[in-house]
Amino acid sequence: FENRIQNLDWMTPETKEKAIEKLNKMTVKIAYPDKWKDYSELEIKSVEEGGSYFENLNHVSEWNFKDDLNKLGKPVDKSEWLMAPQIVNAYFMPPYNEIVFPAAILQPPFYNYQADEAVNYGGIGAVIGHEISHCFDDSGSRYDADGNLNNWWTEEDLEQFTALGKELSAQYSNVNALPDVKLNGDFTLGENIGDLGGVNAAYDGLQLYLAENGRPENIDGFTPEQRFFMSWATVWRTKYTEDALRNQIKTDTHSPGMYRAVMPLQNIDAFYEAFNIQETDNMYLAPEKRVKIW
Known part of the structure; x- marks a missing residue:
């Protein structure tokens, strides 16, 4: 994630330094609390x-x-957990600058110790990246490295970040989940930033792993890159009743699963390369319309 921050073309060195400081001060809790x-x-x-x-x-x-x-x-008490280990979820806590992964999320489809690395990077790897990205989403970005509500952005960078957020929000708000119901890109912006940043960071992690350990054989004809993106989509397999879908769009800051599965990928160039996506394909999004934030 630090490499991605360093390579951003829209952020000034001053703000990058603050962002990396926040990243390095982030703490991680995994599986269960030390105190019950x-x-x-x-x-x-x-x-x-x-x-x-x-x-x-x-x-x-x-x-x-x-x-x-x-x-x-x-x-x-900063040692306190806000979720029980039995909950299949994860979270970022802005005032503590910490990410937390209860034990229950460390199982399929998110993580499988018997699966190949590409699948795990696309599952739990992207979820880890998602939670780190919350550190820098439209809400978490308001907190500094010590968890204080304090603006650490230059005015120019904040304007750039806000503009990119509006572009991403517009993508989601243009989707009809039902004939008479559109997604709310503003309401779900933080989670959508998390998804996009998380998949990008996890993909970079996979590439670093492959560079160090060599490329494995294709599995069922699918390359590691293809398995990575398929794993991400698998995590968000979802079935809704119409009423449940309407309710989620109104009340949940997460986009419905079927859109989490595909919409971040439409903004990632590596996805197009992995599956040779062409202009005539349904998931194609013109390069100038693809949003790159983190």
Whole structure:
């Protein structure tokens, strides 16, 4: 990721230096916390015990509320995790400048220790890149290397970044997910920046790996580069009911999975080279319309 920052043609050296400082100060948490929460006062009952999903959910909400109240007036505990290890997800925490990967995401389709490197780079590698990219998205970029809400951008660079964000936002906002519903590129911009930056960074990582370790054989006729992009798309395989899709577009800052699978790739030159994409292909996007941010 540092190499990508150094090679940006729209960012000045002054801001690049600050960005790299932030990158180098980022901390990483993987799998599970060193200190576990005490859930002994959380009451969960099975159906056989007279409980219900609704009641259990209320008990969880009540427990979380009391846990938050208990933190008032105390120093911030930066060792705390905001997700349990059993959650298939990952996150970037701007005030802590940290990325966190619970244990549950370290399994297929994101990561498979038996899969070849290209598949894992396209899966968990791109997810790691996605979370790092949140450090520099439209929200995370407002925080400095120490997690303070502090502008570290030159005015010129911030204008360039904002303009590129608007271009990416327009791509998504032009998509009809349903006949009467378009995606909201402004609402999902941070996640879309994360996807685009993450895939780019992971692809560079794969190329570095191949340069150091040599190219493996094709698998089922597919090159490492093709397997990389296919792995990314596989991660976001999705089926929606129409109502669920409408709800996600209105409430979720992530684009629906089928668009996460393909739209970042349309902006990446290496994807066109890997699959020999031509102007007549549905995924083709003219070079001048491809957005490159990180």
